[in-house]
Amino acid sequence: MVLARLILGLLCLAPMTGYELKKHFDSSINHFWNADKAQIYRTLAQLVDKGYATVTTVAQSNYPDRQEHHITDAGRQALVGWLSDGAAQGTERDPFMGQVFFAAELPREDIDQLLTERRVKTQAVLDDYLSQREGIDMRAAADRRSFLMAATLDHAIRQQAAELEWLDAVMEHLP
Amino acid sequence: MVLARLILGLLCLAPMTGYELKKHFDSSINHFWNADKAQIYRTLAQLVDKGYATVTTVAQSNYPDRQEHHITDAGRQALVGWLSDGAAQGTERDPFMGQVFFAAELPREDIDQLLTERRVKTQAVLDDYLSQREGIDMRAAADRRSFLMAATLDHAIRQQAAELEWLDAVMEHLP
DNA sequence: AGTAAGTGGGTGCAAAATCAACTAAATATG
DNA sequence: CATATTTAGTTGATTTTGCACCCACTTACT
Numbered sequence: 306m307v308l309a310r311l312i313l314g315l316l317c318l319a320p321m322t323g324y325e326l327k328k329h330f331d332s333s334i335n336h337f338w339n340a341d342k343a344q345i346y347r348t349l350a351q352l353v354d355k356g357y358a359t360v361t362t363v364a365q366s367n368y369p370d371r372q373e374h375h376i377t378d379a380g381r382q383a384l385v386g387w388l389s390d391g392a393a394q395g396t397e398r399d400p401f402m403g404q405v406f407f408a409a410e411l412p413r414e415d416i417d418q419l420l421t422e423r424r425v426k427t428q429a430v431l432d433d434y435l436s437q438r439e440g441i442d443m444r445a446a447a448d449r450r451s452f453l454m455a456a457t458l459d460h461a462i463r464q465q466a467a468e469l470e471w472l473d474a475v476m477e478h479l480p
Numbered sequence: 481m482v483l484a485r486l487i488l489g490l491l492c493l494a495p496m497t498g499y500e501l502k503k504h505f506d507s508s509i510n511h512f513w514n515a516d517k518a519q520i521y522r523t524l525a526q527l528v529d530k531g532y533a534t535v536t537t538v539a540q541s542n543y544p545d546r547q548e549h550h551i552t553d554a555g556r557q558a559l560v561g562w563l564s565d566g567a568a569q570g571t572e573r574d575p576f577m578g579q580v581f582f583a584a585e586l587p588r589e590d591i592d593q594l595l596t597e598r599r600v601k602t603q604a605v606l607d608d609y610l611s612q613r614e615g616i617d618m619r620a621a622a623d624r625r626s627f628l629m630a631a632t633l634d635h636a637i638r639q640q641a642a643e644l645e646w647l648d649a650v651m652e653h654l655p
Numbered sequence: 656a657g658t659a660a661g662t663g664g665g666t667g668c669a670a671a672a673t674c675a676a677c678t679a680a681a682t683a684t685g
Numbered sequence: 686c687a688t689a690t691t692t693a694g695t696t697g698a699t700t701t702t703g704c705a706c707c708c709a710c711t712t713a714c715t
Contacts, residue, residue: 306670306671307575307578308671308672310578310582311578311581311582314578314581314582314585317582317585322692322693322694323693323694324691324692324693324694325693334578334581335572336572336577337572337573337574337577337578337581338572338573338574338575338577338578339571339572339573340672341672341673341674342694343672343673343674343675343695343696344671344672344673346694346695347671347695348671365692365693367680367681367682367692368680368681368691368692368693369679369680369681369692369693369694370693370694371692371693372693372694381585384582384585385585385586387579388579388582388583388585388586388590388594389586389590391594391597392576392579392594392595392597392598392601393575393576393578393579394576394601394605395573395574395575395576396514397510397511397512397513397514397636398512398513398514398570398573399512399513399570400482400513400568400570401567401568401569401570402511402512402513402632402635402636403482403485403486403489403509403512403513403568404562404563404567404568405628405631405632405635406486406489406509406512406628406629406632407485407486407489407492407559407563407628408563408628409623409624409625409628410489410492410556410559410560410563411560411563411564413624415563415564416624416628419563419566419567420567422566422567423567426567426569430569447655448584448655449584449588449591449654449655450584452653452654452655453580453581453582453583453584453591453650453654454581456580456646456650457577457580457581459646459649460577460580460643460646461572461577463642463643463645463646464639464642464643466642467638467639467641467642468635468638468639470638471631471634471635471638474634475628475631478627479624479627479628480622480623480624480627481700481701483701483702497662497663497664498663498664498665499662499663499664500663515702516702516703516704517664517665518665518666518667518702518703518704518705519701519702519703521664521665522665540662540663542662542710542711542712543661543662543663543710543711544662544663544664544709544710544711545663545664546662546663547663547664
Protein backbone atom coordinates (compact mmCIF):
# COMPACT_ATOMS: atom_id res chain seq x y z
CA MET A 306 0.00 0.00 0.00
CA VAL A 307 2.74 2.39 0.91
CA LEU A 308 4.64 1.27 -2.16
CA ALA A 309 1.65 2.10 -4.36
CA ARG A 310 1.59 5.64 -2.94
CA LEU A 311 5.31 6.11 -3.38
CA ILE A 312 5.06 5.01 -6.99
CA LEU A 313 2.18 7.43 -7.53
CA GLY A 314 4.35 10.13 -6.00
CA LEU A 315 7.14 9.45 -8.46
CA LEU A 316 4.75 9.24 -11.41
CA CYS A 317 3.44 12.59 -10.26
CA LEU A 318 6.86 14.07 -10.88
CA ALA A 319 7.21 12.52 -14.33
CA PRO A 320 5.88 9.62 -16.41
CA MET A 321 8.14 6.62 -15.97
CA THR A 322 8.80 2.98 -16.74
CA GLY A 323 9.05 0.33 -14.04
CA TYR A 324 12.72 0.17 -14.72
CA GLU A 325 13.17 3.87 -14.08
CA LEU A 326 11.07 3.65 -10.94
CA LYS A 327 13.39 0.96 -9.64
CA LYS A 328 16.37 3.22 -10.27
CA HIS A 329 14.71 6.04 -8.37
CA PHE A 330 14.06 3.72 -5.46
CA ASP A 331 17.67 2.61 -5.46
CA SER A 332 19.09 6.09 -5.68
CA SER A 333 16.88 8.69 -4.04
CA ILE A 334 14.26 6.79 -2.04
CA ASN A 335 16.57 4.17 -0.56
CA HIS A 336 17.06 6.12 2.67
CA PHE A 337 13.47 5.49 3.72
CA TRP A 338 12.14 2.73 1.48
CA ASN A 339 13.25 0.13 -0.99
CA ALA A 340 11.47 -2.24 -3.29
CA ASP A 341 12.09 -5.34 -5.29
CA LYS A 342 11.59 -4.83 -9.00
CA ALA A 343 9.06 -7.65 -9.23
CA GLN A 344 7.02 -5.86 -6.61
CA ILE A 345 7.28 -2.58 -8.51
CA TYR A 346 6.03 -4.06 -11.78
CA ARG A 347 3.15 -5.82 -10.06
CA THR A 348 2.13 -2.74 -8.12
CA LEU A 349 2.30 -0.74 -11.31
CA ALA A 350 -0.11 -3.20 -12.93
CA GLN A 351 -2.47 -2.79 -9.98
CA LEU A 352 -2.32 0.98 -10.28
CA VAL A 353 -3.27 0.70 -13.92
CA ASP A 354 -6.27 -1.49 -13.34
CA LYS A 355 -7.46 0.68 -10.50
CA GLY A 356 -7.33 3.58 -12.91
CA TYR A 357 -4.61 5.45 -11.04
CA ALA A 358 -2.22 5.25 -13.97
CA THR A 359 -2.23 4.63 -17.71
CA VAL A 360 0.38 2.99 -19.90
CA THR A 361 1.68 4.11 -23.25
CA THR A 362 4.17 2.02 -25.18
CA VAL A 363 6.98 4.14 -26.55
CA ALA A 364 9.15 2.43 -29.16
CA GLN A 365 12.87 3.06 -29.10
CA SER A 366 15.36 2.52 -31.90
CA ASN A 367 17.97 0.49 -30.03
CA TYR A 368 16.46 -0.46 -26.70
CA PRO A 369 13.31 -2.36 -25.76
CA ASP A 370 10.00 -0.53 -25.85
CA ARG A 371 9.27 1.68 -22.87
CA GLN A 372 6.05 1.01 -20.98
CA GLU A 373 5.60 4.58 -19.85
CA HIS A 374 3.26 4.95 -16.92
CA HIS A 375 1.37 8.20 -16.52
CA ILE A 376 -0.51 9.17 -13.38
CA THR A 377 -4.21 9.96 -13.85
CA ASP A 378 -6.33 12.49 -11.99
CA ALA A 379 -7.72 9.66 -9.87
CA GLY A 380 -4.13 8.68 -9.09
CA ARG A 381 -3.28 12.21 -8.07
CA GLN A 382 -6.34 12.27 -5.85
CA ALA A 383 -5.33 8.98 -4.24
CA LEU A 384 -1.88 10.38 -3.54
CA VAL A 385 -3.21 13.57 -1.99
CA GLY A 386 -5.71 11.48 -0.05
CA TRP A 387 -2.87 9.49 1.50
CA LEU A 388 -0.93 12.63 2.35
CA SER A 389 -4.00 14.23 3.92
CA ASP A 390 -5.05 11.17 5.84
CA GLY A 391 -2.76 11.89 8.75
CA ALA A 392 0.86 11.27 9.59
CA ALA A 393 1.79 7.61 9.21
CA GLN A 394 3.45 5.78 12.06
CA GLY A 395 5.74 3.03 10.78
CA THR A 396 6.33 0.14 13.14
CA GLU A 397 9.96 0.13 14.23
CA ARG A 398 11.78 -2.92 12.95
CA ASP A 399 15.52 -3.36 13.29
CA PRO A 400 17.02 -6.86 13.34
CA PHE A 401 20.35 -5.53 14.56
CA MET A 402 18.76 -4.27 17.76
CA GLY A 403 17.49 -7.80 18.24
CA GLN A 404 21.03 -9.02 18.00
CA VAL A 405 22.14 -6.50 20.58
CA PHE A 406 19.21 -7.37 22.83
CA PHE A 407 20.33 -10.99 23.01
CA ALA A 408 24.05 -10.44 22.49
CA ALA A 409 24.82 -11.51 26.06
CA GLU A 410 24.69 -15.08 24.74
CA LEU A 411 27.98 -14.34 23.02
CA PRO A 412 31.45 -14.07 24.56
CA ARG A 413 32.64 -10.54 25.17
CA GLU A 414 34.95 -10.28 22.17
CA ASP A 415 32.20 -11.41 19.80
CA ILE A 416 29.95 -8.67 21.14
CA ASP A 417 32.65 -6.12 20.49
CA GLN A 418 33.00 -7.46 17.00
CA LEU A 419 29.27 -7.28 16.39
CA LEU A 420 29.20 -3.64 17.44
CA THR A 421 32.33 -2.77 15.50
CA GLU A 422 30.98 -4.40 12.39
CA ARG A 423 27.76 -2.46 12.67
CA ARG A 424 29.73 0.70 13.20
CA VAL A 425 31.58 0.18 9.94
CA LYS A 426 28.38 -0.48 8.05
CA THR A 427 26.58 2.47 9.59
CA GLN A 428 29.48 4.75 8.74
CA ALA A 429 29.38 3.49 5.17
CA VAL A 430 25.65 4.18 4.92
CA LEU A 431 26.15 7.62 6.42
CA ASP A 432 28.93 8.42 3.95
CA ASP A 433 26.67 7.36 1.12
CA TYR A 434 23.89 9.64 2.34
CA LEU A 435 26.33 12.51 2.81
CA SER A 436 27.60 12.18 -0.72
CA GLN A 437 24.02 12.04 -1.99
CA ARG A 438 23.30 15.26 -0.19
CA GLU A 439 26.23 17.08 -1.73
CA GLY A 440 24.53 17.08 -5.11
CA ILE A 441 21.43 18.86 -3.90
CA ASP A 442 21.80 21.13 -0.90
CA MET A 443 22.67 24.40 -2.67
CA ARG A 444 19.30 24.87 -4.35
CA ALA A 445 17.47 22.78 -1.75
CA ALA A 446 16.22 25.82 0.13
CA ALA A 447 14.79 27.18 -3.12
CA ASP A 448 11.46 25.51 -3.80
CA ARG A 449 9.38 23.60 -1.32
CA ARG A 450 9.49 20.32 -3.19
CA SER A 451 13.28 20.14 -3.25
CA PHE A 452 13.44 21.27 0.34
CA LEU A 453 11.16 18.47 1.53
CA MET A 454 12.96 15.83 -0.49
CA ALA A 455 16.30 16.95 0.85
CA ALA A 456 14.79 17.03 4.33
CA THR A 457 14.07 13.30 4.28
CA LEU A 458 17.70 12.70 3.40
CA ASP A 459 18.73 14.95 6.28
CA HIS A 460 16.54 12.86 8.53
CA ALA A 461 18.33 9.70 7.46
CA ILE A 462 21.67 11.41 8.04
CA ARG A 463 20.68 12.45 11.54
CA GLN A 464 19.49 8.93 12.30
CA GLN A 465 22.73 7.38 11.15
CA ALA A 466 24.78 9.95 13.04
CA ALA A 467 22.77 9.31 16.18
CA GLU A 468 23.37 5.62 15.78
CA LEU A 469 27.12 6.13 15.53
CA GLU A 470 27.08 8.10 18.77
CA TRP A 471 25.03 5.39 20.42
CA LEU A 472 27.36 2.64 19.20
CA ASP A 473 30.33 4.50 20.63
CA ALA A 474 28.57 4.97 23.95
CA VAL A 475 27.64 1.29 24.13
CA MET A 476 31.15 0.15 23.26
CA GLU A 477 32.60 2.46 25.86
CA HIS A 478 30.35 1.46 28.74
CA LEU A 479 29.71 -2.20 28.03
CA PRO A 480 30.55 -4.10 31.21
CA MET B 481 13.36 -15.39 10.14
CA VAL B 482 14.15 -12.53 12.45
CA LEU B 483 11.02 -13.25 14.43
CA ALA B 484 12.09 -16.85 14.91
CA ARG B 485 15.43 -15.67 16.34
CA LEU B 486 13.81 -13.16 18.63
CA ILE B 487 11.51 -15.83 19.98
CA LEU B 488 14.47 -18.14 20.51
CA GLY B 489 16.17 -15.32 22.36
CA LEU B 490 13.21 -14.91 24.70
CA LEU B 491 12.89 -18.67 25.22
CA CYS B 492 16.56 -18.62 26.09
CA LEU B 493 15.77 -16.35 29.03
CA ALA B 494 12.92 -18.51 30.27
CA PRO B 495 10.44 -21.12 29.02
CA MET B 496 7.30 -19.39 27.88
CA THR B 497 3.87 -19.70 26.30
CA GLY B 498 2.93 -17.94 23.08
CA TYR B 499 0.76 -15.66 25.12
CA GLU B 500 3.64 -14.60 27.32
CA LEU B 501 5.86 -14.09 24.29
CA LYS B 502 3.29 -11.71 22.87
CA LYS B 503 3.31 -9.73 26.10
CA HIS B 504 7.08 -9.48 26.00
CA PHE B 505 6.91 -8.22 22.43
CA ASP B 506 4.35 -5.62 23.40
CA SER B 507 6.21 -4.40 26.43
CA SER B 508 9.96 -4.76 26.06
CA ILE B 509 10.65 -5.53 22.41
CA ASN B 510 8.24 -3.06 20.89
CA HIS B 511 10.90 -0.38 20.42
CA PHE B 512 12.64 -2.40 17.71
CA TRP B 513 10.18 -5.12 16.66
CA ASN B 514 6.59 -6.14 17.01
CA ALA B 515 4.61 -9.18 16.05
CA ASP B 516 1.08 -10.31 15.58
CA LYS B 517 0.07 -13.10 17.91
CA ALA B 518 -0.98 -15.35 15.03
CA GLN B 519 2.51 -14.97 13.67
CA ILE B 520 4.02 -15.81 17.04
CA TYR B 521 2.02 -19.01 17.46
CA ARG B 522 2.88 -20.13 13.94
CA THR B 523 6.55 -19.38 14.28
CA LEU B 524 6.54 -21.22 17.58
CA ALA B 525 5.12 -24.28 15.84
CA GLN B 526 7.84 -24.04 13.21
CA LEU B 527 10.52 -23.84 15.87
CA VAL B 528 9.15 -26.98 17.46
CA ASP B 529 9.17 -29.00 14.29
CA LYS B 530 12.65 -27.79 13.41
CA GLY B 531 13.72 -29.12 16.80
CA TYR B 532 14.66 -25.68 18.16
CA ALA B 533 12.07 -25.87 20.92
CA THR B 534 9.96 -28.40 22.75
CA VAL B 535 6.51 -28.06 24.25
CA THR B 536 5.28 -29.25 27.60
CA THR B 537 1.68 -28.86 28.61
CA VAL B 538 1.37 -27.51 32.11
CA ALA B 539 -2.08 -27.78 33.64
CA GLN B 540 -3.36 -24.92 35.77
CA SER B 541 -6.15 -24.99 38.30
CA ASN B 542 -8.16 -22.00 37.09
CA TYR B 543 -6.71 -20.96 33.78
CA PRO B 544 -6.24 -22.82 30.48
CA ASP B 545 -3.32 -25.19 30.12
CA ARG B 546 -0.01 -23.55 29.40
CA GLN B 547 1.83 -24.75 26.30
CA GLU B 548 5.25 -24.03 27.71
CA HIS B 549 7.93 -23.78 25.06
CA HIS B 550 11.48 -24.66 26.04
CA ILE B 551 14.51 -23.90 23.90
CA THR B 552 16.65 -26.89 22.96
CA ASP B 553 20.42 -27.05 22.47
CA ALA B 554 19.85 -26.90 18.73
CA GLY B 555 17.75 -23.79 19.31
CA ARG B 556 20.47 -22.19 21.38
CA GLN B 557 22.96 -22.98 18.64
CA ALA B 558 20.70 -21.43 16.02
CA LEU B 559 20.42 -18.29 18.13
CA VAL B 560 24.16 -18.00 18.66
CA GLY B 561 24.64 -18.75 14.98
CA TRP B 562 22.49 -15.76 14.09
CA LEU B 563 24.31 -13.51 16.53
CA SER B 564 27.68 -14.63 15.21
CA ASP B 565 26.74 -14.39 11.56
CA GLY B 566 27.50 -10.70 11.35
CA ALA B 567 25.68 -7.51 12.16
CA ALA B 568 22.32 -7.34 10.41
CA GLN B 569 21.44 -4.35 8.28
CA GLY B 570 17.71 -3.70 8.32
CA THR B 571 16.30 -2.01 5.27
CA GLU B 572 15.04 1.40 6.26
CA ARG B 573 11.30 1.67 5.85
CA ASP B 574 9.35 4.68 7.04
CA PRO B 575 6.05 5.58 5.39
CA PHE B 576 6.00 9.00 7.04
CA MET B 577 9.19 9.98 5.24
CA GLY B 578 7.38 9.05 2.04
CA GLN B 579 4.66 11.48 2.97
CA VAL B 580 7.21 14.20 3.59
CA PHE B 581 9.02 13.38 0.34
CA PHE B 582 5.86 14.07 -1.65
CA ALA B 583 4.23 16.57 0.70
CA ALA B 584 4.72 19.40 -1.79
CA GLU B 585 1.51 18.15 -3.43
CA LEU B 586 -0.33 19.57 -0.41
CA PRO B 587 -1.08 23.22 0.40
CA ARG B 588 1.28 24.76 2.92
CA GLU B 589 -1.01 24.57 5.94
CA ASP B 590 -1.63 20.86 5.37
CA ILE B 591 2.11 20.26 5.36
CA ASP B 592 2.42 22.05 8.67
CA GLN B 593 -0.36 19.94 10.05
CA LEU B 594 1.28 16.74 8.83
CA LEU B 595 4.51 17.67 10.57
CA THR B 596 2.77 18.81 13.73
CA GLU B 597 0.77 15.63 13.91
CA ARG B 598 3.89 13.55 13.56
CA ARG B 599 5.56 15.63 16.23
CA VAL B 600 2.80 14.83 18.69
CA LYS B 601 2.98 11.13 17.91
CA THR B 602 6.74 11.02 18.12
CA GLN B 603 6.68 12.83 21.45
CA ALA B 604 4.17 10.29 22.75
CA VAL B 605 6.36 7.39 21.65
CA LEU B 606 9.38 9.02 23.23
CA ASP B 607 7.53 9.54 26.49
CA ASP B 608 6.52 5.90 26.48
CA TYR B 609 10.12 4.82 25.98
CA LEU B 610 11.32 7.18 28.69
CA SER B 611 8.87 5.78 31.19
CA GLN B 612 9.89 2.26 30.24
CA ARG B 613 13.47 3.15 30.93
CA GLU B 614 12.76 4.48 34.38
CA GLY B 615 12.04 1.00 35.65
CA ILE B 616 15.39 -0.40 34.64
CA ASP B 617 18.30 1.99 34.50
CA MET B 618 19.52 1.73 38.11
CA ARG B 619 20.74 -1.83 37.87
CA ALA B 620 21.24 -1.66 34.11
CA ALA B 621 24.97 -1.15 34.40
CA ALA B 622 25.24 -4.23 36.59
CA ASP B 623 25.27 -7.30 34.37
CA ARG B 624 25.95 -7.37 30.69
CA ARG B 625 22.59 -8.79 29.70
CA SER B 626 20.59 -6.01 31.36
CA PHE B 627 22.99 -3.42 30.03
CA LEU B 628 22.52 -4.57 26.45
CA MET B 629 18.77 -4.78 26.76
CA ALA B 630 18.61 -1.30 28.20
CA ALA B 631 20.96 -0.12 25.48
CA THR B 632 18.47 -0.99 22.75
CA LEU B 633 15.89 1.12 24.54
CA ASP B 634 18.39 3.97 24.75
CA HIS B 635 18.88 3.62 21.04
CA ALA B 636 15.17 4.01 20.42
CA ILE B 637 15.11 7.02 22.72
CA ARG B 638 17.96 8.67 20.84
CA GLN B 639 16.24 7.98 17.53
CA GLN B 640 12.99 9.55 18.68
CA ALA B 641 14.80 12.53 20.16
CA ALA B 642 16.73 13.01 16.93
CA GLU B 643 13.47 12.93 15.02
CA LEU B 644 11.95 15.63 17.22
CA GLU B 645 14.93 17.86 16.55
CA TRP B 646 14.64 17.17 12.85
CA LEU B 647 10.91 17.92 12.83
CA ASP B 648 11.53 21.25 14.55
CA ALA B 649 14.25 22.13 12.06
CA VAL B 650 12.02 21.27 9.11
CA MET B 651 9.08 23.24 10.47
CA GLU B 652 11.29 26.22 11.10
CA HIS B 653 12.97 26.34 7.68
CA LEU B 654 10.21 25.09 5.40
CA PRO B 655 9.86 27.68 2.61
C1' DA C 656 -26.86 -10.08 37.09
C1' DG C 657 -24.48 -8.60 33.19
C1' DT C 658 -20.46 -6.95 30.84
C1' DA C 659 -15.77 -6.31 30.24
C1' DA C 660 -11.07 -7.72 30.50
C1' DG C 661 -7.62 -11.27 31.16
C1' DT C 662 -5.57 -16.04 30.25
C1' DG C 663 -4.45 -19.24 26.64
C1' DG C 664 -4.62 -20.92 22.11
C1' DG C 665 -5.76 -21.11 17.74
C1' DT C 666 -7.81 -20.85 12.07
C1' DG C 667 -8.49 -18.77 7.54
C1' DC C 668 -7.48 -15.63 4.19
C1' DA C 669 -5.53 -11.98 1.59
C1' DA C 670 -1.92 -8.69 0.87
C1' DA C 671 2.75 -7.62 0.71
C1' DA C 672 7.43 -8.73 0.13
C1' DT C 673 11.36 -11.66 -1.25
C1' DC C 674 14.09 -14.78 -4.17
C1' DA C 675 15.38 -16.61 -8.25
C1' DA C 676 15.19 -17.37 -12.79
C1' DC C 677 14.33 -16.21 -17.81
C1' DT C 678 13.89 -13.35 -22.25
C1' DA C 679 16.42 -10.47 -25.50
C1' DA C 680 18.97 -7.02 -27.66
C1' DA C 681 22.77 -3.31 -27.26
C1' DT C 682 26.76 -1.44 -25.64
C1' DA C 683 30.83 -1.06 -22.92
C1' DT C 684 35.15 -3.25 -21.09
C1' DG C 685 38.93 -6.24 -20.93
C1' DC D 686 36.73 -11.75 -29.41
C1' DA D 687 34.48 -12.83 -25.13
C1' DT D 688 32.35 -11.34 -21.18
C1' DA D 689 29.94 -8.14 -18.33
C1' DT D 690 26.62 -4.50 -17.85
C1' DT D 691 22.65 -1.78 -19.14
C1' DT D 692 17.95 -1.39 -20.82
C1' DA D 693 13.21 -3.35 -20.16
C1' DG D 694 10.04 -6.39 -18.47
C1' DT D 695 7.96 -10.98 -16.71
C1' DT D 696 6.85 -15.42 -14.18
C1' DG D 697 6.60 -18.75 -10.33
C1' DA D 698 7.16 -20.08 -5.87
C1' DT D 699 7.55 -19.07 -1.16
C1' DT D 700 7.57 -16.34 2.99
C1' DT D 701 6.06 -12.80 5.89
C1' DT D 702 2.67 -9.96 7.68
C1' DG D 703 -1.78 -8.27 9.00
C1' DC D 704 -6.54 -8.58 9.97
C1' DA D 705 -10.45 -10.67 11.53
C1' DC D 706 -12.48 -14.10 13.57
C1' DC D 707 -13.25 -18.32 16.89
C1' DC D 708 -13.06 -21.25 21.15
C1' DA D 709 -13.41 -21.72 26.52
C1' DC D 710 -12.97 -20.37 31.03
C1' DT D 711 -12.05 -16.80 35.02
C1' DT D 712 -11.79 -12.73 37.38
C1' DA D 713 -13.03 -7.94 38.07
C1' DC D 714 -16.22 -4.12 37.59
C1' DT D 715 -20.71 -1.88 37.97
